[in-house]
Amino acid sequence: MRARRVxxxxxxxxxxxxAPLIAHHGAAAYDVGKKVxxxxxxxxxxxxxxxxxxxxxxxxxxxxxVRWIVEGQAPNVVFPAGYRKDTFTFGDExxxxxxxxxxxxxxxxxxxxxxxxxxxxxxxSSGFTTQTLP
Amino acid sequence: MLEGVPQMRSLxxxxxxxxxxxxxxxxxxxxxxxxxxxxxxxKPAITAANRKPAPRRSLAGMWAPAEGPGAGTQAQxxxxxxxxxxPENELPYTPYGLQLYRSHHALEGKDAVLPAQDNDPRNxxxxxxxxxxxxxxxxxxxxxxxxxxMAILYHYDNRWRIIWTDGRRLPKLVDGGVEIGGELREPxxxxxxxxxxxxxxxxxxxxxxxxxxxxxxxxxxxxxxxxKARITETFRRVDYDTLVWSETIDDPKVYTRPWEAMRMTFxxxxxxxxVQEYYCSPSEQxxxxxxxxxxxxxxxxx
Numbered sequence: 017m018r019a020r021r022v023x024x025x026x027x028x029x030x031x032x033x034x035a036p037l038i039a040h041h042g043a044a045a046y047d048v049g050k051k052v053x054x055x056x057x058x059x060x061x062x063x064x065x066x067x068x069x070x071x072x073x074x075x076x077x078x079x080x081x082v083r084w085i086v087e088g089q090a091p092n093v094v095f096p097a098g099y100r101k102d103t104f105t106f107g108d109e110x111x112x113x114x115x116x117x118x119x120x121x122x123x124x125x126x127x128x129x130x131x132x133x134x135x136x137x138x139x140x141s142s143g144f145t146t147q148t149l150p
Numbered sequence: 151m152l153e154g155v156p157q158m159r160s161l162x163x164x165x166x167x168x169x170x171x172x173x174x175x176x177x178x179x180x181x182x183x184x185x186x187x188x189x190x191x192x193k194p195a196i197t198a199a200n201r202k203p204a205p206r207r208s209l210a211g212m213w214a215p216a217e218g219p220g221a222g223t224q225a226q227x228x229x230x231x232x233x234x235x236x237p238e239n240e241l242p243y244t245p246y247g248l249q250l251y252r253s254h255h256a257l258e259g260k261d262a263v264l265p266a267q268d269n270d271p272r273n274x275x276x277x278x279x280x281x282x283x284x285x286x287x288x289x290x291x292x293x294x295x296x297x298x299x300m301a302i303l304y305h306y307d308n309r310w311r312i313i314w315t316d317g318r319r320l321p322k323l324v325d326g327g328v329e330i331g332g333e334l335r336e337p338x339x340x341x342x343x344x345x346x347x348x349x350x351x352x353x354x355x356x357x358x359x360x361x362x363x364x365x366x367x368x369x370x371x372x373x374x375x376x377x378k379a380r381i382t383e384t385f386r387r388v389d390y391d392t393l394v395w396s397e398t399i400d401d402p403k404v405y406t407r408p409w410e411a412m413r414m415t416f417x418x419x420x421x422x423x424x425v426q427e428y429y430c431s432p433s434e435q436x437x438x439x440x441x442x443x444x445x446x447x448x449x450x451x452x
Contacts, residue, residue, distance in 0.1 A: 044262040045446045062441075064434050065427075069441055085442050092289070092305075092426035096191055096219065117446045141220075 046125065047118045054084055054112045058132075061104035065090045068140065070104055070126065072112065084122040086114045088140025098137045108132035186424045189290060191218055193417060202390035206350045209293040209300065209385055212423055213393055213416040221414070222288035225258045225370055228411040229285070233259035233371035241373060247404035250363055250374040259371025265439075265447030271367060275430035278366070279339030280357050281381045283309060284397055284412055285369045290425050291416070300345055300353070307429050311340040313355045320344050320356050323378065328359040337361050337377050351388075357381040363404065368411075378403040391418045 056074035068088040075081050088094045091101075104110060109132055114124030126140035181188040191214075194200065215221035227233035231241060243251060255263045256270055272278060278286050283304050292303040300313040320342065321328035327337045335342075337359050345355035360366065363376040379401035386394045393416040400408035 044257065044264055062437075064437075065429055065431055066435060066438055067442070069438065071441075087442055090428055092428045093219070095426060096189065119446075119448055121445050121448075123442060123446045 045117050045119075046115050048115065050116055051127065052114050052116050052124060054086070054114060056084065056110065056112075058104045058106060058108040058110055059083070060106070061101075063091050063099075063101040068094060068099065070112065072110070074122075082122050084114075084124070086112060086124045086126050088126045094140040097140060098135070099140055103129075103131055103137070105132075182422075185422075187420055187422050189214070189219070189419065189423050196389060196391050204351050204387040204389050207347050207353075208295070209353060209387060209393065210295050212290055212292050212419040212421050212425075214290050214419055215288065216392070216415040216417040219289055224285045224288070227259055227285075227369045227371040227373060229414055230410055230412055233261075233369070233373065235260040242406040242409060244402070244404055244406055247374055247376075247401075250376075250404060251372060254367060254372030254374065256367075256370060256372030261372070265443045267447065270370070270372070271365065272370070272430065273435065275432050275435060276365065277309065277339040278306070279361055280311060280341050280343075281360075281375065281379075281397060281399065281411065282367060282369060283311075283340075284383075284395075287428070288414075289428070290419065290423065292421075292425075300355070305425060305428055308427065309340075311343065313343040313345040313357075315345050315347075318344060320358060323358045323380070327377075335359070339366065341381070348384075351386060353385040353387075355383045355385075357383070368399070374404050375399070376401050376403040388415075392416070393418070 054072055054074050056072035058070065059073055060069070060071040062069040067090060070086050070088070072084045072086070073081050074084050088099060091099075111130040112126060113128040114126055116122075116124040128139065129137045131137065227239075231239045233239065241247075254270075255268050257263065257265060257268045257273075272286070283306070287306045289305040291305060294301040294303070295315070298314065298316040300315055301310060302313070303310045321330045321335065324334065326334055328335050328342055339361050341357040341360040343355050343357040345353055348354050358380050360375065360377060360379055360381075363374050366375060367373065368375040379399060382398045382400070384394075384396040386396070388394055395412065395414050395416055396410065397412040398408055398410050399405065
């Protein structure tokens with residue numbers, strides 16, 4: 017496993033995702049308004065229904081590696097925002113901004129991403145047309 | 151007689167046994183790698199300068215919500231009555247309808263539950279049927295028509311329905327289904343639909359005989375719909391590029407009076423647009439729940 021530098025920061029910000037645009041399940045599980053920036057290494061990118069899932073290994077400041085799973089909407093929903101089947105590949109170093117779940121588990125939904133080749137993508141939801149990147 | 155989108159060139163296709171005029175010109179070119187057109191969600195607004203007249207008695211074409219792909223999601227409930235607790239959006243439930251609503255544990259709306267606690271039939275990949283197909287992620291929606299019928303192809307789960315236009319009458323709604331020719335016929339997810347042109351630019355359909363209330367929901371917030379429902383839809387072709395799709399629900403088992411659930415504006419898209427699949431797969435659903443959904447929806451500390 018190659019070396020990686022990971023910074024995790026948490027900030028409370030205004031809503032970046034309009035709840036009515038989230039399709040498959042509600043916002044009840046999310047800590048709506050909280051933002052977490054993850055820098056980590058891609059372990060898996062599942063581009064399928066009902067939601068795309070990105071698995072990342074993220075090393076915290078204490079050296080502990082945490083395995084995060086973050087979701088986007090279904091492929092046809094995230095496609096216009098630029099997410100493709102090969103947007104993330106195993107071993108990529110990426111930065112992903114997510115809205116975490118309330119229960120404290122390392123899970124969230126993708127608000128923005130910077131891919132290994134430096135491409136910046138917006139929210140992995142239907143809201144791409146109206147959202148501003150953080 | 152074929153009714154389609156009049157354009158400079160046309161191509162007749164046999165789809166669903168229906169001949170279709172295929173419009174190839176008149177659309178701004180969007181990204182189309184190797185001819186596979188991506189949806190164009192940034193169309194210029196229709197103004198007096200670019201407005202074209204509606205074709206007579208035609209809904210044929212590929213339509214999508216005019217306000218963008220998210221406008222048809224309706225995650226917070228039917229378009230005109232979002233389930234947000236505001237008094238003006240409360241539905242006129244009968245006592246049974248309210249009891250039914252309270253038995254539904256939805257992932258959306260003011261009474262949303264965590265993912266591990268829901269009982270939405272959608273999450274078991276049950277067909278949405280009518281009218282919920284109008285209220286769940288309605289996106290690229292294709293209309294085909296001939297002199298006998300109107301076919302609507304929904305994006306989500308590749309579902310389609312037929313509205314008959316050949317003059318047949320709506321069946322009689324009876325206990326257990328509908329009556330046709332003296333026989334009892336089964337309820338259907340997409341019901342039994344007939345339609346007619348009210349004028350050259352307005353098409354109206356009626357649907358009855360939908361599935362019973364223990365099989366289907368009205369929307370993603372758990373509002374109910376029953377087998378006693380009559381759904382009236384109006385499709386008004388405002389101009390060449392614009393369609394207004396309205397829906398009124400009359401369901402005396404669940405609601406005390408008819409009410410309007412949707413009045414959504416749709417925009418015509420290039421008929422060559424590639425439609426990505428958007429489906430419910432039990433195995434993919436199970437994998438998603440295993441990796442994410444169950445943990446995201448659980449309570450307590452990690």
